[in-house]
Amino acid sequence: MESCKVVENIYLLVIITLISVLQNVFFAQKVERECKNRNMSTSAFERVSCANRNCMDAYPTFLAVMWCAGVCLSQAPAAFAGIIYLLVRQKYFIGYLGQSSQSTPGYLFGKRIISFLSLMCVVGVFNYLLWRYYGSDYKEYVETITNAASTLLLLP
Amino acid sequence: MESCKVVENIYLLVIITLISVLQNVFFAQKVERECKNRNMSTSAFERVSCANRNCMDAYPTFLAVMWCAGVCLSQAPAAFAGIIYLLVRQKYFIGYLGQSSQSTPGYLFGKRIISFLSLMCVVGVFNYLLWRYYGSDYKEYVETITNAASTLLLLP
Amino acid sequence: MESCKVVENIYLLVIITLISVLQNVFFAQKVERECKNRNMSTSAFERVSCANRNCMDAYPTFLAVMWCAGVCLSQAPAAFAGIIYLLVRQKYFIGYLGQSSQSTPGYLFGKRIISFLSLMCVVGVFNYLLWRYYGSDYKEYVETITNAASTLLLLP
Numbered sequence: 470m471e472s473c474k475v476v477e478n479i480y481l482l483v484i485i486t487l488i489s490v491l492q493n494v495f496f497a498q499k500v501e502r503e504c505k506n507r508n509m510s511t512s513a514f515e516r517v518s519c520a521n522r523n524c525m526d527a528y529p530t531f532l533a534v535m536w537c538a539g540v541c542l543s544q545a546p547a548a549f550a551g552i553i554y555l556l557v558r559q560k561y562f563i564g565y566l567g568q569s570s571q572s573t574p575g576y577l578f579g580k581r582i583i584s585f586l587s588l589m590c591v592v593g594v595f596n597y598l599l600w601r602y603y604g605s606d607y608k609e610y611v612e613t614i615t616n617a618a619s620t621l622l623l624l625p
Numbered sequence: 626m627e628s629c630k631v632v633e634n635i636y637l638l639v640i641i642t643l644i645s646v647l648q649n650v651f652f653a654q655k656v657e658r659e660c661k662n663r664n665m666s667t668s669a670f671e672r673v674s675c676a677n678r679n680c681m682d683a684y685p686t687f688l689a690v691m692w693c694a695g696v697c698l699s700q701a702p703a704a705f706a707g708i709i710y711l712l713v714r715q716k717y718f719i720g721y722l723g724q725s726s727q728s729t730p731g732y733l734f735g736k737r738i739i740s741f742l743s744l745m746c747v748v749g750v751f752n753y754l755l756w757r758y759y760g761s762d763y764k765e766y767v768e769t770i771t772n773a774a775s776t777l778l779l780l781p
Numbered sequence: 782m783e784s785c786k787v788v789e790n791i792y793l794l795v796i797i798t799l800i801s802v803l804q805n806v807f808f809a810q811k812v813e814r815e816c817k818n819r820n821m822s823t824s825a826f827e828r829v830s831c832a833n834r835n836c837m838d839a840y841p842t843f844l845a846v847m848w849c850a851g852v853c854l855s856q857a858p859a860a861f862a863g864i865i866y867l868l869v870r871q872k873y874f875i876g877y878l879g880q881s882s883q884s885t886p887g888y889l890f891g892k893r894i895i896s897f898l899s900l901m902c903v904v905g906v907f908n909y910l911l912w913r914y915y916g917s918d919y920k921e922y923v924e925t926i927t928n929a930a931s932t933l934l935l936l937p
Contacts, residue, residue: 476753483693493686501732529685529841537795576813597788632909639849657888685841
């Protein structure tokens, strides 16, 4: 019972984390496969390795922001933003492999989603401070607005 | 008192995290040492640097899955799987250094442990959903089964 | 209300995490910019990329230790140590860029802060075990000592 209450507030985040782990394993297996055919083509190995590294470099940042946003404010929009991020990452990874080496995509991706999640954290902390010093709790309004705003992430 | 209750459910996970941090520092110091002797042998530096990088790439994934599994289901088997993972990682790192450059071990390691921990997360979330929609709590049975299953990780 | 209580114990940690995410984005944008001017000077790109990679390698370790220390013992000194770590990291990154390639700074940085945070985790777990087996709670004394000790991190 006790621990079910804990799970209640984070289960969507746990599901997204699991999906992201599956995706990490998918990326790593791509690297593994290219690693074994390394003598065939160095450039393909370099490209998949670089794509994987860029994704892995950004991964702790993404996890930290998503969990903070989910715990501080509301888990549903945070998990939704997480799914969008994973889709963007998948597209980035695939796009990286297909590109010719001259025109690689940049190092950064998913900036908009990270910004949105950071904003959620800021709002959550701010809301807590308001509650602490003024006793007013705007959490419900804020959650409604956040839910609505998270759909804006679907815009291309 | 309040915060002691929080610690109660995670103290094993905290201990494993601390051990993994110690291991990270051990790896990093190996890299640091080779970095200073870099003029002596480039291949040794490349190998230790690559081994460290592969371990570090997988580290956030491991931490995320272990904590999710520990919080959602039960901390003892999650911490046990964590110890096994750290042993596998140590063996992988040492093995990487000793190998000749022709036959490096693969990029991935500890797949079985990551799968076990992911399965624990899935079971934890599933158990929560069962509790929420049907009111039935199989947590005790599940924990017993998980404890038993975690010993299977000891198989080579 | 319920969730405000959760936020109460972690809001300082969330703020530090947000600042560290901003710093990560700053580092990544430096890499991005050098990546586009890559044809101009390879050595500058190599240096900024290496500095970024070293910072990113240590990032999950830092996050894990800071959160464990903050949750297990006390958030204020953990967050204070986190700020110092971010300053050290900034100095390391800037220093890395300015160095000539012969005398790069080492791979490790912020060892003292990571040690301090690890020690906080150990004390927190130890305090919990004391409370569990002997019923004595020294948390207040420990917190006072930790607060005092964290100022020692300001020493150069």
